[in-house]
Amino acid sequence: MIVALAGNPNTGKSTIFNALTGMKQHVGNWPGVTVEKKEGEMEINGTRVKVVDLPGTYSLTAYSLEEIITRNFIIEEKPDIIVDIIDASNLERNLYLLTELLELHSKIIVVLNMFDEAQKKYNIDVDLMSKILGLPVVPAVGIRGKGIDELKEKILRGKFNPKKVEYPEDVEKRIEKIEEKIKKLGLEPARWYAIKVIENDVEVVKKIKDKGARDILHLAEHLRHEIEDIYGDDIESVMTSFRYSFAHGLFHEVAEPINVGGVTITDMLDHVITHKIFGIPIFLAIMYLSFQFVFLVAAPFQDAIDLLFNGKDAAGGHIPGLVDLSYNWMLTFMPDWLSSFINHGMLRGLGAVLTFTPVIMLLFLILSFLEDSGYLARVAFLMDSVMKKMGLEGRGIIPLMLGFGCNVPAVMATRTLKDENERKLSIALNPLIPCGARIQVFAFLSSIFFPSNPALVLWSLLILSMVVVFFLGYIYSKTIFRGKSEPFVLELPPYRMPTMKGISIHMWEKSEGFLRKAGTIIVGAAAIIWIFAALPWGVEYGSPDSYIGMFAQWIAPIGTAFGLTPEAIISLIFGFFAKEVVIDVLYVLFGSKDAILASMTWAQAYSFMLFMLFYTPCVATLAAVYNETKSKKFTLFVILEGFFLAALFSFTFYTIFTLLGVGA
Amino acid sequence: MIKKVLRGICEGKTLAEIAEEMDMEYSALIAMLEHMVKMGYLVRGKKENNEICSTCPLQKVCSERNYTVYFLTEKGKKLVGSC
Numbered sequence: 001m002i003v004a005l006a007g008n009p010n011t012g013k014s015t016i017f018n019a020l021t022g023m024k025q026h027v028g029n030w031p032g033v034t035v036e037k038k039e040g041e042m043e044i045n046g047t048r049v050k051v052v053d054l055p056g057t058y059s060l061t062a063y064s065l066e067e068i069i070t071r072n073f074i075i076e077e078k079p080d081i082i083v084d085i086i087d088a089s090n091l092e093r094n095l096y097l098l099t100e101l102l103e104l105h106s107k108i109i110v111v112l113n114m115f116d117e118a119q120k121k122y123n124i125d126v127d128l129m130s131k132i133l134g135l136p137v138v139p140a141v142g143i144r145g146k147g148i149d150e151l152k153e154k155i156l157r158g159k160f161n162p163k164k165v166e167y168p169e170d171v172e173k174r175i176e177k178i179e180e181k182i183k184k185l186g187l188e189p190a191r192w193y194a195i196k197v198i199e200n201d202v203e204v205v206k207k208i209k210d211k212g213a214r215d216i217l218h219l220a221e222h223l224r225h226e227i228e229d230i231y232g233d234d235i236e237s238v239m240t241s242f243r244y245s246f247a248h249g250l251f252h253e254v255a256e257p258i259n260v261g262g263v264t265i266t267d268m269l270d271h272v273i274t275h276k277i278f279g280i281p282i283f284l285a286i287m288y289l290s291f292q293f294v295f296l297v298a299a300p301f302q303d304a305i306d307l308l309f310n311g312k313d314a315a316g317g318h319i320p321g322l323v324d325l326s327y328n329w330m331l332t333f334m335p336d337w338l339s340s341f342i343n344h345g346m347l348r349g350l351g352a353v354l355t356f357t358p359v360i361m362l363l364f365l366i367l368s369f370l371e372d373s374g375y376l377a378r379v380a381f382l383m384d385s386v387m388k389k390m391g392l393e394g395r396g397i398i399p400l401m402l403g404f405g406c407n408v409p410a411v412m413a414t415r416t417l418k419d420e421n422e423r424k425l426s427i428a429l430n431p432l433i434p435c436g437a438r439i440q441v442f443a444f445l446s447s448i449f450f451p452s453n454p455a456l457v458l459w460s461l462l463i464l465s466m467v468v469v470f471f472l473g474y475i476y477s478k479t480i481f482r483g484k485s486e487p488f489v490l491e492l493p494p495y496r497m498p499t500m501k502g503i504s505i506h507m508w509e510k511s512e513g514f515l516r517k518a519g520t521i522i523v524g525a526a527a528i529i530w531i532f533a534a535l536p537w538g539v540e541y542g543s544p545d546s547y548i549g550m551f552a553q554w555i556a557p558i559g560t561a562f563g564l565t566p567e568a569i570i571s572l573i574f575g576f577f578a579k580e581v582v583i584d585v586l587y588v589l590f591g592s593k594d595a596i597l598a599s600m601t602w603a604q605a606y607s608f609m610l611f612m613l614f615y616t617p618c619v620a621t622l623a624a625v626y627n628e629t630k631s632k633k634f635t636l637f638v639i640l641e642g643f644f645l646a647a648l649f650s651f652t653f654y655t656i657f658t659l660l661g662v663g664a
Numbered sequence: 665m666i667k668k669v670l671r672g673i674c675e676g677k678t679l680a681e682i683a684e685e686m687d688m689e690y691s692a693l694i695a696m697l698e699h700m701v702k703m704g705y706l707v708r709g710k711k712e713n714n715e716i717c718s719t720c721p722l723q724k725v726c727s728e729r730n731y732t733v734y735f736l737t738e739k740g741k742k743l744v745g746s747c
C-alpha cells in the first residue's frame with residue numbers, strides 16, 4: 001500500500017511524516033531533478049505501508065517543478081491514499097490545494113494539523129467538513145503526536161465518498177464532452193485531464209498531442225473559447241476562480257471565527273496605526289518619544305567618552321584626556337607636527353565618532369525595533385495613502401519611504417515603477433527623505449548645538465522633510481512629472497514582537513557598518529583637513545593664514561546670507577562624499593564639542609542643519625540616480641533641486657531670526 | 665475571484681481592505697496573489713541590489729526589508745479591462 005503526503009509548505013508535513021515512519025526513512029531526489037524526495041515505511045496492524053512525502057505546494061499548476069512532480073506522481077504512481085496535511089490555522093489558504101487534489105484522486109484523508117493554533121482562531125466543525133467532502137477529516141497536533149493514531153486508523157479503514165468540485169452547468173457540460181473522449185484515450189483521471197486541457201495546461205496539452213489526439217485539442221480549443229465568451233474572461237482566471245470560490249465557500253461553511261468579525265491583533269493595530277487621521281500624528285509621536293529616549297539614555301555615556309578623550313576644563317585647570325596625554329607622550333620621541341597630526345587630527349576624530357556611538361546604537365536599536373515589528377512598512381503605506389488623499393497620482397512614494405534606511409537602494413527600487421514620469425518623481429523626491437546616515441548626523445549635531453532638547457530639533461527636521469516631500473510631490477505630479485500611477489499592492493508583514501536577538505543583531509550590523517565607515521573615512525578626511533589647516537609651513541594650526549583659513553575667508557561671504565560659517569561650509573563640502581564625514585570634519589576643525597558649540601549661534605546651527613537636510617545627495621546616491629536614469633540632465637536636476645531647497649530654507653529661517661534679533 | 669482581487673488592486677485598495685471586502689483570510693489572499701504571479705497576472709517588484717549599494721553604510725538594513733510589492737502585468741490589466 002502506498003500513501004502520499006501532500007500539503008502546502010510549512011504545514012507540519014515533515015513532522016507528521018516523521019511521526020508516521022519513525023526511523024524508517026530514505027531520502028533521495030525525484031528522478032532527474034534536485035527536489036528532495038523522502039520515503040518511509042510503517043506498519044499498521046500488520047499491513048505494510050509505504051509513505052511518500054510530496055513537495056510542499058499551494059496549487060498544482062504546470063508552472064513550477066514542485067507542482068509538476070506532485071501531480072505527476074499522483075497520476076502515474078497512483079498512490080492508494082493521499083493524505084492532505086492542512087495547516088488548520090490558515091484554513092482557507094490550504095483548501096485551494098484540496099480542491100485541486102479532489103480532481104486528481106478519490107481517496108483523500110484531510111489532516112487538520114496545527115489544530116491547537118486553529119482553535120484560537122475559529123471553531124472548525126470537523127464532522128460537517130467530513131460530511132461535505134465525503135472524506136475522512138482528522139484533527140491533529142503534529143508536534144505532540146496527537147491525531148496520528150486516528151490517521152493510521154483511517155488509512156486502513158477510512159470511508160471515501162468524495163464530492164466533486166462542481167463548476168457551473170455551462171462549464172460542466174463542456175467538461176463532460178471532453179471527458180468522454182479522454183476516457184477512450186485511456187488517460188486517468190479523465191475528468192482532471194478534461195479540465196486541464198480546457199484550461200490549456202501546457203503539460204496536459206503536450207501529453208495529449210503526444211498521444212496523437214488532435215481532435216481532442218481542437219474540441220478543447222473550441223469549448224475554451226465558448227467558455228471565455230460566456231464569462232468574458234480568459235479561461236485560466238475563470239476556472240481558477242471557480243476553484244477559489246469552492247475553497248472559499250467550504251471555509252465559511254465549516255469554520256466559524258471566534259472573535260466577531262475575525263479581528264486579529266494585526267487588524268486592530270492596523271486600524272489605529274494606519275488610520276487616515278490619527279496615523280500620522282501617531283507616527284510623529286512615536287518618533288518624538290523615540291528620539292527623547294535615545295538622547296536621554298545616551299547622554300551620560302557620551303559625556304563619559306568625551307571626558308575620556310578630551311578631558312575637561314575644571315576650576316583647577318585642564319584635566320587632561322587621552323588626546324592630551326598621548327600628544328605629550330608622543331612629543332618625547334617625535335616632532336611636534338607629527339604628534340599633533342596623529343593626536344589632534346586622527347585620535348580626536350576617532351574620539352568624535354566614539355562619543356557618538358551611544359546615540360548611533362540607540363537610534364539604530366529603535367529603528368530596528370520599529371522595522372522588525374512591522375511598523376515601518378506601515379508608515380510607508382500610511383504616507384502613500386496620505387498622498388493618495390491629496391489626489392497625488394504618482395505613487396512612487398512607497399519605494400521612496402522604504403529608502404528610510406539608505407537612499408541608494410530606494411532609488412534602485414524605483415525600477416519597479418514602469419511609468420517613466422512616476423519613476424522620475426520618485427527619484428527626485430527620494431534624496432529629500434533623510435537616510436539613516438543623515439538622521440545620525442542630525443542627531444549628533446542636535447545633541448551638540450541644542451543640548452537642552454535635541455530630540456525636538458531632530459524631530460522638527462524630520463517633520464520638515466516630510467512636509468517638503470508631500471508638497472513637492474504634489475507640485476511635481478501636477479506639473480513636470482505628471483505620470484500615470486502604476487497599480488500595485490503591498491504585502492505588509494504581520495506585527496510581531498521583535499526578538500531581543502533579532503534586534504541586537506540588526507542594531508549591531510547597522511552600527512558597525514556606520515562606525516566602520518565613519519572610522520575609515522575619518523583617517524582620510526582628518527589627514528586632508530589637518531594638512532590644509534597646518535600649511536603653509538610654519539603658520540599656526542587652523543589660523544587665517546593657513547590654507548583652510550584662506551579658503552574660509554574667501555568662502556565666508558557666500559555663507560553669511562544663510563548663516564553658514566566657513567567651517568560649516570567646509571564640512572558640507574566634505575559631506576558630499578558621505579554625510580557622516582560632516583561630524584568628523586567639525587571635530588577635526590574645532591577639537592571639542594564645546595568649541596563646536598561656541599562656533600555658531602543657535603540660529604546659525606539650525607540654518608546649517610536645514611541646509612544639510614536638503615543640499616545635494618551623497619555621491620553614491622547621485623551615482624544611483626544617474627545609473628537608473630542615464631540622464632546627466634536629470635542628475636543635475638536632483639542636485640539643483642537639493643541646493644535650491646537648502647538655500648531657500650536656511651535663508652528664510654536665518655533671515656527671519658536675525659531680523660527678530662533672537663539668533664545670538 | 666481573481667478578477668475581483670485585480671480590480672481591488674487597481675482601485676488602490678490595500679490587501680487588508682481587499683481581504684475584508686471579499687471576506688477572505690489574509691493568508692489565503694497572499695497565497696492567491698502568488699498563484700496569480702505564476703499565472704502571469706501580477707509581477708512581484710523585487711528589490712534589487714548591486715555594487716553601488718555596498719558604498720552605503722546601511723546596505724545591510726535595506727537588503728532585509730520584509731515586504732513584497734505586487735504590480736499588475738499587461739495580462740492582468742487586460743483582465744480587469746480599465747485600470
Ligand SMILES: Nc1nc2c(ncn2[C@@H]2O[C@H](COP(=O)(O)OP(=O)(O)O)[C@@H](O)[C@H]2O)c(=O)[nH]1
Nearest residue numbers: 009010011012013014015113114140141142143
Ligand atoms: N503549533 C503547532 N506547530 C506545529 C504542528 N505541527 C508542526 N508544527 C510546527 O510547524 C513547523 C513546520 O513544521 P514542518 O514539519 O517542518 O513543516 P513542513 O514544511 O510542512 O514539512 C515546525 O516548527 C513544527 O514544529 C502543530 O500541530 N501545532
